[in-house]
Amino acid sequence: MPYPAPGLDQATTSGGFLLVLSVVVPVVGILLAFAAGGRRAERIALATMPLGLVIVAAILVALRRADAPLIYLLGGWAPPLGLALRADGLSVVMMAITAIVIGAVGVFARADFATPHGSVEARAPFAFWILLLAVWGALNTVFVGGDLFTLYVALELLTFAAVPLVCLDGRAETLQAALRYLIFALLGSVLYLTGTVLLYGGYGTLDIVLLSRRVVADPATLVAAALMTVGLLAKTALFPLHLWLPPAHAGAPAAASAVLSALVVKGSFFIVVRLWFDVMPGLPGLTAAQLLAVLGAAAIVVGSVVALRQERLKLLIAYSTLAQIGYLFLMFPLAFDAASARLASGGALAGGVLQAISHATAKAAMFMSAGLIYAALGHDRITGLGGIGRALPVSVLAFALAGAALLGMPPSGAYLAKELLLQAAVETEQWWWAVAVQAGGIFTGSYVLLVLAHALASADEPVTLRVSVSRMQEAAALALALCSLLLGLLPWHGYLPIPDGIAPTPPAIAALAFTLWPVLGGLALAILLGRWSVRLARISSGRVVAATVGSPRRAALALAGTLERLDDLLSQWLAAGLALLLLAILFGAAMLAAQ
Amino acid sequence: MSATTMFGLCGAAIVGLGLYGLITNPQPLRKIVAFNLIGSGVFMLFGGVARRGAAAGFGGDPVPQALVITGVVVAFSATALAVALLLRLFESTGSASLRDSMASAGTDPTDP
Numbered sequence: 169m170p171y172p173a174p175g176l177d178q179a180t181t182s183g184g185f186l187l188v189l190s191v192v193v194p195v196v197g198i199l200l201a202f203a204a205g206g207r208r209a210e211r212i213a214l215a216t217m218p219l220g221l222v223i224v225a226a227i228l229v230a231l232r233r234a235d236a237p238l239i240y241l242l243g244g245w246a247p248p249l250g251l252a253l254r255a256d257g258l259s260v261v262m263m264a265i266t267a268i269v270i271g272a273v274g275v276f277a278r279a280d281f282a283t284p285h286g287s288v289e290a291r292a293p294f295a296f297w298i299l300l301l302a303v304w305g306a307l308n309t310v311f312v313g314g315d316l317f318t319l320y321v322a323l324e325l326l327t328f329a330a331v332p333l334v335c336l337d338g339r340a341e342t343l344q345a346a347l348r349y350l351i352f353a354l355l356g357s358v359l360y361l362t363g364t365v366l367l368y369g370g371y372g373t374l375d376i377v378l379l380s381r382r383v384v385a386d387p388a389t390l391v392a393a394a395l396m397t398v399g400l401l402a403k404t405a406l407f408p409l410h411l412w413l414p415p416a417h418a419g420a421p422a423a424a425s426a427v428l429s430a431l432v433v434k435g436s437f438f439i440v441v442r443l444w445f446d447v448m449p450g451l452p453g454l455t456a457a458q459l460l461a462v463l464g465a466a467a468i469v470v471g472s473v474v475a476l477r478q479e480r481l482k483l484l485i486a487y488s489t490l491a492q493i494g495y496l497f498l499m500f501p502l503a504f505d506a507a508s509a510r511l512a513s514g515g516a517l518a519g520g521v522l523q524a525i526s527h528a529t530a531k532a533a534m535f536m537s538a539g540l541i542y543a544a545l546g547h548d549r550i551t552g553l554g555g556i557g558r559a560l561p562v563s564v565l566a567f568a569l570a571g572a573a574l575l576g577m578p579p580s581g582a583y584l585a586k587e588l589l590l591q592a593a594v595e596t597e598q599w600w601w602a603v604a605v606q607a608g609g610i611f612t613g614s615y616v617l618l619v620l621a622h623a624l625a626s627a628d629e630p631v632t633l634r635v636s637v638s639r640m641q642e643a644a645a646l647a648l649a650l651c652s653l654l655l656g657l658l659p660w661h662g663y664l665p666i667p668d669g670i671a672p673t674p675p676a677i678a679a680l681a682f683t684l685w686p687v688l689g690g691l692a693l694a695i696l697l698g699r700w701s702v703r704l705a706r707i708s709s710g711r712v713v714a715a716t717v718g719s720p721r722r723a724a725l726a727l728a729g730t731l732e733r734l735d736d737l738l739s740q741w742l743a744a745g746l747a748l749l750l751l752a753i754l755f756g757a758a759m760l761a762a763q
Numbered sequence: 764m765s766a767t768t769m770f771g772l773c774g775a776a777i778v779g780l781g782l783y784g785l786i787t788n789p790q791p792l793r794k795i796v797a798f799n800l801i802g803s804g805v806f807m808l809f810g811g812v813a814r815r816g817a818a819a820g821f822g823g824d825p826v827p828q829a830l831v832i833t834g835v836v837v838a839f840s841a842t843a844l845a846v847a848l849l850l851r852l853f854e855s856t857g858s859a860s861l862r863d864s865m866a867s868a869g870t871d872p873t874d875p
Contacts, residue, residue: 317830324837328844335848343852344860350845351794355785358801361834362778365805368827369812745786
């Protein structure tokens with residue numbers, strides 16, 4: 169190194185080179201695929217995936233051994249002059265889950281985006297494999313980027329890779345959805361960029377570690393924090409800034425939807441976490457953190473209720489993503505340490521990140537099985553799913569397991585996340601967020617059960633499958649669902665700040681209660697709000713249920729109608745744009761008030 | 764008022780104009796132009812910051828200039844991607860509007 173580095177955090181650590189590899193390997197894959205042409209893109213992408221997994225495993229080991237963040241200084245230049253790549257437990261965990269989901273999507277997509285011998289090269293497979301690698305490379309850059317401008321570039325790369333995935337099949341609706349997504353995402357990223365200008369103007373550096381030592385609560389910094397937060401929320405599609413998400417995620421091909429819903433929204437979420445917990449933990453204050461969680465709770469309610477009212481499975485899953493994104497933001501007020509008036513990296517943060525990871529695996533599995541059902545039936549109307557449970561048992565099982573994992577059945581990652589959040593709610597004496605955490609599980613249960621009830625019902629006429637479903641594809645969906653269901657058993661202690669005394673598996677009775685709550689509550693919600701086919705309502709037990717729930721159902725449907733109209737309103741540009749500006753002002757005011 | 768402040772205020776005004784256009788104008792092409800306007804405003808802010816942070820003997824701090832160059836490249840690629848999407852949309856539907864995408868997304872084209 170040309171310049172001996174002062175201080176511990178200013179030197180490349182052993183294993184730091186692995187961070188470079190994690191970014192470079194997918195990018196090299198992209199370049200090779202471009203050069204080698206359409207037919208070989210698939211093989212190159214599939215060859216890159218195990219390599220990426222090995223690199224992530226090596227990073228996991230290196231981090232555990234070093235017991236401190238891995239650092240790589242690009243060109244040997246230390247910040248503020250140079251750029252650093254850093255990986256702490258949080259980033260490594262996210263990288264690992266990204267590699268796993270990308271690998272599973274790669275296996276799943278082989279059937280849909282293959283270029284067999286003797287067939288003409290098509291543009292969609294070529295684009296898909298390259299974009300998949302691009303999403304991966306961009307996400308790894310987001311996770312290891314050590315300064316705010318690198319994160320900006322990584323975020324833009326992620327958007328540019330994700331947008332074309334939406335419109336791979338080139339239908340007009342998906343083109344429109346992609347354009348909406350792109351323009352709204354650009355609005356978000358330009359707000360983020362404005363924030364970085366203000367921070368650079370104030371402190372002369374954008375390096376996360378240096379900034380965290382220098383930031384003070386002056387007006388420019390608070391404005392920057394508010395703008396960056398809101399810009400990132402727009403990219404994460406947190407309610408009420410979600411106008412682009414449902415059409416984009418529901419219109420894309422199944423493999424692409426899985427990547428978009430599971431991974432891409434987590435990129436900007438991760439930067440919100442970095443910004444609030446690492447760059448300026450002392451600045452936002454409790455009010456702004458509460459505001460974030462209020463938006464999250466609103467997202468859970470609106471997203472879940474609108475999901476229950478959808479006619480199509482893919483749109484239901486897209487709205488469920490909306491609700492699950494809300495769940496991720498419940499951790500912010502729970503992580504607030506009142507004694508030091510700053511956000512602390514403790515159990516709440518670990519819970520939020522675990523929830524993000526569980527959602528990534530479970531949602532990818534759900535979109536995959538929905539894609540298989542769609543392909544086999546030729547439609548995905550929820551009321552027309554009868555008999556599919558018998559025709560495609562493995563796909564429906566994958567959906568059910570992913571749903572069980574998502575609603576927090578032990579030993580899933582979502583269960584562990586819920587425990588951590590509940591414990592944090594008790595410790596910080598914010599019982600209302602404990603209610604929101606539990607309600608989130610019940611809402612999740614409602615739409616999972618609605619789909620399963622339809623899928624497991626018998627059909628009017630025997631189900632004829634349009635195409636036979638590939639075993640590989642079913643296996644990929646099932647593997648991801650199982651992964652999500654068993655995430656709670658992994659040893660997270662070395663990587664996430666999990667407090668002692670949280671058991672990965674509760675005693676059997678507690679486990680049963682933990683599962684029963686969301687299932688029973690969800691069942692009630694599904695009966696009240698879901699769409700039921702005429703035939704299900706006609707059978708005798710259906711008639712009894714209909715007689716008893718008739719009037720509460722009418723009231724619930726009226727409420728749901730109001731929420732649906734709210735969602736319609738917010739899917740218009742003017743309303744979403746004004747909500748964005750309003751949120752920026754609110755966050756600025758909340759942060760100013762905290763000082 | 765110093766030249767730097769003037770630049771900053773002009774940048775802010777341009778960002779404001781762009782935001783107004785991006786939020787209120789229904790046509791995608793105008794939205795794309797408005798996005799570029801916001802970008803120019805932000806780059807002007809960067810210019811002001813570079814001037815203010817200049818060390819003795821320098822005309823400006825070089826780091827913000829490097830950031831602006833990168834930002835211009837990113838904005839250019841974003842614009843190219845958006846315009847390409849818009850052209851494809853126009854080719855396939857004969858109109859370029861962002862309305863009503865909710866009703867039809869996620870439907871199967873072969874579905875009766």
